[in-house]
Amino acid sequence: MVRLPLTPAEAERGQRLGALLRRARGERSMLETALDARVSPETLRKIESGRVATPAFPTVAAIAEVLGLSLDEVWAEINQQERVVEPGSRRRSAREWLAS
Template structure:
């Protein structure tokens, strides 16, 4: 399988996600957090540093759960409407946009 190069928007979103997870982790060790989320410490490190800009949903859900973050909060933090996009005003709008 060939992976397409990431767009600048995907790279930026990955960096925002990593920063959010680092802030939420606080003083908790990366090893402790990764083991609690059942992901490898290397995976968590790559996500936090933005090297994995598009991690899988189950991975993010597990890490967010361990850190006490709601997925809505994660989405709100990392999603920035692209030029020309209408702003998301509700959770329903977000679900509809994800489904399209």
């Protein structure tokens, strides 16, 4: 499977996701959080740093659950800048975003 390069908006969304997860994790160790979410510490590190801007939905859901975040909170936070839609453009639906 060939992955297309991320758009600037996707990269920015990945940065917002990473920042949200870092804030929610607080003083909790990355290792503890990753193990509780059943993801590798390297995966969590990459997501938090924005290097993985479009992580798999089950991964995000598992991390959010461990951190006590609702998926609604995550969705609202990472899409905050996309609320302004330019004329003639189309926002991607949640289903389209999760499929990417």
